[in-house]
Structures are given as structure tokens and as C-alpha cells.
Amino acid sequence: MITLFVYLALCVTSDIVVKRVPVDPTVQARRSAYPEKQPALRGFRATMLEASSDDWPIAMPDPKTEPELERAAELVAHRIALDGLVPTLVRVIDILGAGTFDSGDAADPDRHDLLRRVGIPVDLLPYFEAPGSPSLVRWIVQQLVPGTRMDDVIARTSSVTFAFRATVPGFQVATESGEHKIATLRLQASSPTFFLSEGDGGALDVVRQLVTGVEGVNFVANIQEANLERFLGAAKSWTIAKSSTFTLLPQTLPISEWAQDNCKVGLVPGDAHPVVTLVPRYASRGEQGAMFLPGDTFALEAFAATGERVVQSPLLFQGGNLLPVFDANTGQREMLVGEAEIARNRSLGLTQAQVLEAFRTEFGVARCIVLPATSFHVDYEVCARSTPTGLIAFMNDTSAAARILVRCALPALERAGVLSAKGLEMARADMDGDRWYVLVQRLGDAIAARAIDNGAYPESLSKFFAGGPADSGVGSLQRFLLALDILAAETSGDADIKNAKLDRYLTAYLLSMRGREVERQSVANALAKQGFRIVGVPSISEGARSLTTINGVQTKSAYYMPAYGGLYADLDRAAQSLFEKHLGPSVRVVPILCGESMRRDGALHCAVSVLPRD
Numbered sequence: 001m002i003t004l005f006v007y008l009a010l011c012v013t014s015d016i017v018v019k020r021v022p023v024d025p026t027v028q029a030r031r032s033a034y035p036e037k038q039p040a041l042r043g044f045r046a047t048m049l050e051a052s053s054d055d056w057p058i059a060m061p062d063p064k065t066e067p068e069l070e071r072a073a074e075l076v077a078h079r080i081a082l083d084g085l086v087p088t089l090v091r092v093i094d095i096l097g098a099g100t101f102d103s104g105d106a107a108d109p110d111r112h113d114l115l116r117r118v119g120i121p122v123d124l125l126p127y128f129e130a131p132g133s134p135s136l137v138r139w140i141v142q143q144l145v146p147g148t149r150m151d152d153v154i155a156r157t158s159s160v161t162f163a164f165r166a167t168v169p170g171f172q173v174a175t176e177s178g179e180h181k182i183a184t185l186r187l188q189a190s191s192p193t194f195f196l197s198e199g200d201g202g203a204l205d206v207v208r209q210l211v212t213g214v215e216g217v218n219f220v221a222n223i224q225e226a227n228l229e230r231f232l233g234a235a236k237s238w239t240i241a242k243s244s245t246f247t248l249l250p251q252t253l254p255i256s257e258w259a260q261d262n263c264k265v266g267l268v269p270g271d272a273h274p275v276v277t278l279v280p281r282y283a284s285r286g287e288q289g290a291m292f293l294p295g296d297t298f299a300l301e302a303f304a305a306t307g308e309r310v311v312q313s314p315l316l317f318q319g320g321n322l323l324p325v326f327d328a329n330t331g332q333r334e335m336l337v338g339e340a341e342i343a344r345n346r347s348l349g350l351t352q353a354q355v356l357e358a359f360r361t362e363f364g365v366a367r368c369i370v371l372p373a374t375s376f377h378v379d380y381e382v383c384a385r386s387t388p389t390g391l392i393a394f395m396n397d398t399s400a401a402a403r404i405l406v407r408c409a410l411p412a413l414e415r416a417g418v419l420s421a422k423g424l425e426m427a428r429a430d431m432d433g434d435r436w437y438v439l440v441q442r443l444g445d446a447i448a449a450r451a452i453d454n455g456a457y458p459e460s461l462s463k464f465f466a467g468g469p470a471d472s473g474v475g476s477l478q479r480f481l482l483a484l485d486i487l488a489a490e491t492s493g494d495a496d497i498k499n500a501k502l503d504r505y506l507t508a509y510l511l512s513m514r515g516r517e518v519e520r521q522s523v524a525n526a527l528a529k530q531g532f533r534i535v536g537v538p539s540i541s542e543g544a545r546s547l548t549t550i551n552g553v554q555t556k557s558a559y560y561m562p563a564y565g566g567l568y569a570d571l572d573r574a575a576q577s578l579f580e581k582h583l584g585p586s587v588r589v590v591p592i593l594c595g596e597s598m599r600r601d602g603a604l605h606c607a608v609s610v611l612p613r614d
Contacts, residue, residue, distance in 0.1 A: 015240045017247045018228065021305040023298075027052050028252060034058065034294040039282075041073065042080055042347055043121035046282035046297045048312060049304060057117045058292075069118055071095055076119035085121070085349025086128060086157045090140050091150070092118055098144045101137060110137035121348045123281075123314040127358075129161045136160065162350075164358040167313050168276055172364035173266040175333055177325040177386040178554040178587070180612030183275070185210060186303060187221040187608060188296070189248070190257040192230035195596045199470035201565065202596030203257040204234060206607050209592050214560075216243040220306060222259075222299040225250040249302040253295035256285070258602055259609045260379070261318040262296045263310075266364065267612065275611050277303065277310045278362070280317045287340045287376060290316060290347070308611070313362055316344040320377035320606050324365060325384040327391050329531060332366040335359065338378045339370055369530060374519045375541040379605045381523065383550035384532070385559075385583060392582060393527045394550050397536030398517065399490055401547065404538055404571045405483035406443070407431060409465065412476070412567060416464035418446050437491040444484055471566025475545075475599045479568065482545045489513035535582050538575050544601050549575035551603035552592075553610060559583060562603035563591035 023031075040060045047054040060077075061069035072095045080088040092115065093101065101111050112122040115137075130139035139160075143153045174180060187210070191203040198205060211219045219240075223231055228250050240246050262283035267274050283297040284290035304310035321338035337359060345355040356368050375381045383394040410427055413419040419427060423446070430439035452458055457477065465480065466473035489497070489510045497510045524534045539549040547568060553560040559579055563572040572591055579589045594603040 015238065015246060016232065016235065017245070018232075018250065019247055019302075019306065020250055021302040023252075023301075024053065030055060031294050031298055032252060034292065036293060037291055038286075038289040039292050040077070041117075041119035042076055042349075043116060043119045044282065044292070045121070045123060045312075045314070046292070046294070048279075048298055048301050049310065051312075052301070061117060068096060069114075072118040080119070080349040081347045083349075084351060085124060086136070086160050087154050088349055089115075089120060089125075089136070090144070090153055090157060092120060093137070093140050094144055094150065098141045101141050110135055121281075121314070124348060124350070127162055127164045129163060131159050162354050162357070164354070164361045166361050166364065168266075168268060168278065168311050170268045170271065170364070171266050171276055171278065171362070172269065172333065173264055173278075173322075173324045173335065174610070174612050175324045175326040175386070176554055176610075177384040177391060178556060178559075179326055179386060180610070181556050182214070182217050182610055183613040184218040184220060184308075184611035185214070185608050186259050186263075186277075186611065187219060188255050188257055188259040188299065189221040189223040189227070189231055190255055192223075192227035192234060194234070194470075196472060197469045199468075199565065199593055200472070200596045201470075201563075201593035201598070202600075203607070204231070205470075206257075206592065206594060206597060206604065208235070208238060210608070211240055211244065211246050212238050213241055213590075214244065215241045217241070219244060219246045220249065220303060221247070222249045222251060222255050222302060224254050224295070225252055247306065249299070249306070251295065251299060251302055253298060255295040255299055256293065257597065257600070258296070258320070258606045260320045260606050261285070262293070263300060263609055264317065264319045264322055264324075264363065265609060265611050273309045275309065277308060277609070277611070279310060279312050281312065281314055282316070284316065284318060284344075287373065290344055315358055315362060316348065317341050317359075318344075318377065319609070320379045322359075322363070323378045323382060323384060324363065325391055326386045327531065328386055328388055329390045330366075333364070334530075335363055335365045335368050336378050336382060336384075337368045337370050339373050342370060369527075371523055371526070372519060374516060374523055376543070376601065377606070379551055380541040380546065380548060380603075381520070381550075382527070383537075383552055383554065383605075385554055385587075391532045392535055393524070393532040394535050394537050394579070394582075395524055396520065396539040396541050396548070396550060398486055398520070398540050400536065400574075401538040401540045401571060402483040402486040402490075403431070403436070404574055405479055405540075405547070405568060406439070406487070408568050408570050409476070409480040409483070412465045412480070413443070413446070416450075416461055418450060418461075436487055440484055440487045440491060444488065447481070447484070465567055467566030467569070470593075470595075472595065472599060475595065476567045478545050479540075479547055482540070482542055485510070486513060486540075490517070535578070537578050538571050544599055546598050546601065546603070547571065548594075548598060548603050549579075551594075551605045553605055553608060555610075557586065558588040558590055560590050560592050560604055562594040562598070562605075564595045564598065565593045566595065 063070040072092045133139035195202040283293045323336040385392045462473035462477040465476035
């Protein structure tokens with residue numbers, strides 16, 4: 001039984017501490033008004049911590065009252081990624097008038113207040129050095145003398161150099177290839193209820209499994225205040241794991257489940273407070289553009305109030321798309337970077353080379369290895385482990401996973417009357433005889449007969465695919481259908497698909513699946529050339545239809561593996577066996593049910609941020 005005793009901002013339960021962090025009402029009102037969408041101004045930065053009172057503009061200037069500012073802001077929005085920050089800044093200063101920057105304001109001589117209002121990321125300007133001038137803005141103003149051609153001024157900007165400096169000197173991002181023990185796990189309790197029931201692997205259930213099953217860890221979870229009472233009601237029967245603690249940080253704003261994406265943790269060796277949580281200029285979601293998430297952004301402010309060191313970076317990043325690893329062969333720390341992070345920071349006006357140099361410096365790694373966007377995030381494609389002989393890259397073996405899914409689903413098809421007993425026997429014989437092309441055709445025809453429209457099936461059919469009260473029948477049916485698509489694409493050549501007289505959408509869909517596997521193989525080949533040993537594991541990355549076993553957490557003595565359970569528990573066991581084989585007896589493989597989280601395009605690694613023991 002959990003009993004709340006309220007003492008000012010701190011509430012203590014028998015097992016859970018609830019700590020409320022006060023926020024200035026003016027600041028809270030501004031934050032509550034922020035929409036969850038891509039900021040209109042490219043250079044927007046979410047001000048927090050010691051800068052929380054700074055109201056950084058996010059909206060476009062009013063064209064009726066400030067036409068020149070609106071014109072400059074439109075230029076920034078449309079050209080900064082294409083032309084670069086410095087050439088765009090030249091054109092902005094020309095639009096606003098060079099004389100505008102002779103204000104004589106000692107507190108803001110470069111008129112950063114004005115440049116912020118048109119979307120220039122002024123916090124990046126100090127990293128650009130103009131020849132013979134301590135100020136890039138003043139140097140540009142000097143070039144814009146009457147009669148000088150704009151193209152000539154733009155050409156002169158080639159002499160401007162870029163030298164990024166780490167926000168936290170000495171910071172080294174914590175590698176995620178099995179080097180560290182866990183000191184603290186930060187979570188985001190986005191739901192106060194189970195989606196189906198205990199064991200469904202949703203947001204609440206992932207928290208439950210971790211805090212009751214992992215010993216000796218400090219658990220800290222952000223939660224929306226409106227969900228707190230129901231969360232505590234759901235947690236009243238939990239017993240927190242031995243030597244672990246659990247603190248909840250309520251906040252006004254809503255929050256997502258994905259604690260990995262709004263920060264990256266690292267160490268500053270020799271520092272009095274060596275563990276640092278580095279946060280982006282704002283937390284975001286999405287691959288094309290970056291949707292600003294106010295709740296996920298400011299959650300880190302409450303985390304800092306618990307005594308943790310939190311520092312904001314001027315760079316944009318989503319943590320799941322950055323995978324730092326340690327290579328024992330070279331003794332170097334490297335970071336796998338999804339190409340979306342390059343695009344995200346190019347939208348701030350940096351070139352690809354500048355982005356890579358900034359990431360390398362900011363995160364304290366020897367080099368960055370850019371991977372194509374085969375999946376939404378790198379952590380849905382690669383799980384790395386450092387060994388004395390080098391790095392292992394565990395990657396999706398989509399083909400093996402699809403075969404296991406089909407085998408697991410056969411009893412459900414019989415229960416649903418899709419297959420007769422004889423049909424079930426024939427299907428198993430096809431699998432045992434490696435006649436997958438024949439099997440896919442038979443199963444495809446059988447299941448299509450139950451469709452109520454093109455690609456649509458009655459919900460009543462899905463109940464036969466539920467492997468228990470915590471297993472989504474709809475989700476399991478979707479994965480079976482996906483497995484058939486994967487195998488259909490795999491067992492047919494490009495020419496077969498093109499000549500099959502399918503409608504153009506289905507043709508494009510199947511060809512895209514084949515194309516993704518080619519891309520996935522190219523990623524594996526690229527990593528192999530970098531010294532990684534590639535190990536395929538039954539696992540599928542396919543958005544909300546994913547069934548991933550590689551989106552897990554590597555620690556010094558364990559791999560916490562996301563599992564689906566229910567109808568597809570055999571796939572979990574197959575993946576666990578492979579991990580155990582390659583990780584060896586000194587590393588425990590611990591399944592954590594994440595089925596409902598997978599159905600929301602995430603899993604375990606997406607849902608946690610690990611603070612290592614320094």
C-alpha cells in the first residue's frame with residue numbers, strides 16, 4: 001500500500017519518492033503555449049536551466065508590422081540549409097541594413113536579439129572566425145559598403161573558418177557497447193495505465209519490469225502531473241528491486257516514453273561531478289524536420305534539480321540516432337551517426353563537414369561514422385558490443401525473423417479456420433522442405449480469402465493471434481502479414497515482381513522491401529570495413545510493425561534485450577540464444593517485454609537513458 005505524505009515539494013511513499021520542482025509561473029505559461037510542431041524560426045533554441053527566463057523567439061515576425069524582419073526570416077527558412085549560415089547571415093544583414101547594426105548597444109553590439117527574431121542560430125556564430133575581426137557580424141557589416149556586389153561579399157566569406165568548441169570541455173559521451181555498469185536509469189512514464197494488462201510491454205509495463213527487476217540502480221522518471229495519481233495506484237503493488245530507489249518528477253507538460261532521444265550522457269574524467277547529461281537545443285521527433293517537444297525538452301530541468309549535472313548543447317540531435325562505441329582494437333571511442341542528424345544540423349546552416357566536426361568535438365569521440373537511414377534511428381539497426389578482439393555489430397536478420405513469425409502463427413491460422421488440419425500439415429512440410437515461395441503463395445491466398453477489403457481484415461480474426469491477455473491480437477496479425485510480405489519480396493526477384501501484373505502500389509511496396517534489404521546489407525558491409533564483426537539476429541525494424549530484439553541496453557555484465565512475448569515468444573528465445581552464444585557466459589541476456597512499445601515504433605533502448613557509474 002502506497003501512502004503519500006506531502007512535505008512542500010517532496011512527497012515520500014513507502015517505495016517511491018515524488019519530487020516536485022517549482023517553475024516560475026511566467027516561464028511555465030510560455031512553455032505551455034509552445035505548440036508541438038517544427039519551430040517556424042530555424043534558429044530557435046529552447047531556453048532552460050540558468051537561461052530559462054530568456055524568451056527566445058519561435059514564431060515568424062508579423063509581415064504587417066515588421067515586413068523587413070518577416071522578409072529576412074523567410075530568407076533564412078528557405079536558404080540557410082542550402083547556402084550555409086554565413087552567406088545567409090550576409091543577406092540578412094543586407095536586408096535589415098548594415099546601419100541597423102550600429103546601435104551602440106554595449107550589452108548586444110552585434111544585435112543578436114534582432115538576428116534571433118529572423119531565425120539566425122546566433123549561438124553558433126562564436127564558432128565562426130572572420131579574418132582580422134573578433135566579431136563575424138562586424139566583419140560582414142564592414143564588407144557591405146555601398147557599391148559592393150553581393151556576390152563579391154558572399155565570395156569573401158570563404159575566408160571565414162569554423163572551429164567548434166565543446167560545450168563541456170573534456171566531455172566524453174558514454175559508450176554503449178558494454179563498458180559501464182548502471183548507476184541511474186532515467187525513464188519517462190508517459191502512461192499511468194497498462195494498454196492491455198501487466199506484461200503488455202507498454203510504457204507503464206517497461207517501467208514496472210525495470211524498477212522491480214534491476215537491482216542496485218537509482219531510477220528517476222519524469223511524469224505528467226495529471227497522470228501521477230493513477231500511476232501511483234498502478235504501482236502500489238510493486239516491490240522496488242533490492243538496493244534500488246525510485247523517484248518520480250511530475251511536470252505540467254505531457255511527455256513521451258522516449259527518454260533516450262532528449263539527451264546523451266557522458267563523463268568528464270577527473271571532474272568533481274564527472275557524469276554529465278548533455279541535451280540538444282530542443283528535444284524533437286521526426287526525421288524530416290524536427291518537431292519540437294516542449295514536455296520532453298524541459299523534463300531535463302527537473303532531472304537537474306535532483307542533483308544531476310545537465311548542460312544544453314547548441315546542436316540538434318535525437319539520442320537514439322547516435323550510438324557511441326569503444327573499439328578495443330584501436331583503443332578509440334567512435335560514434336555511429338544516423339544521416340538524419342546531419343540533415344537536422346544542416347538546417348541550422350552548417351555543412352556536412354562542419355556537422356561531423358561539431359559532433360566529434362562535442363561528444364569527445366575520435367570519429368563519427370555516418371549510416372544511411374535504413375531505419376528511423378541507428379539503434380533500430382545496430383546494437384554494438386565491445387570485445388577484446390573488437391566490436392560486434394548485432395543487426396536485423398529480417399529473413400530469419402519472418403520465417404520464425406510464420407511458423408509461430410500457423411496454430412493461430414488453424415484456430416481461426418484459415419488453415420485446416422491438412423493445410424497446417426502441408427505448411428509445416430513446406431517450411432521443413434525450404435519451399436518458402438510455395439508456402440507464401442498458399443498462405444497468402446488463404447489469408448486473403450478472409451479480407452473484407454484490399455489489405456483490410458475483420459478485427460474478429462485478430463483475436464486468434466493473441467497469445468494471452470497481454471498480447472495484442474491486432475499487432476500479432478499485422479506482424480504475420482508483414483512476415484508474408486517480407487518473404488514474398490525475398491523469394492521473388494525484381495523481374496518477377498515487375499512481371500507479376502500486380503497493381504503499381506503493391507509492386508512499389510515489394511520492391512522497396514527488397515531495396516531496404518540491399519541498403520541494410522550495405523550498412524553491414526560498411527561496418528565490416530570499419531572492423532565490426534557482423535552478427536545477424538532475428539529482428540525486424542518496420543515502424544509500428546517492428547519486432548526488434550536489438551534495441552536493447554548493453555551493460556558490463558548484461559544485455560537487456562527487448563522481447564515481444566505472446567504468440568512470438570519463440571522469436572525472443574531464438575534471439576536470446578544467439579546473443580548468449582556471441583556475448584559469452586559472463587554476460588547475462590535479460591528479456592524485457594516491450595511489445596506495446598514496439599507497436600509505437602520504439603523499444604527498450606528508446607525508453608531509457610543510462611547514467612554510468614563513473
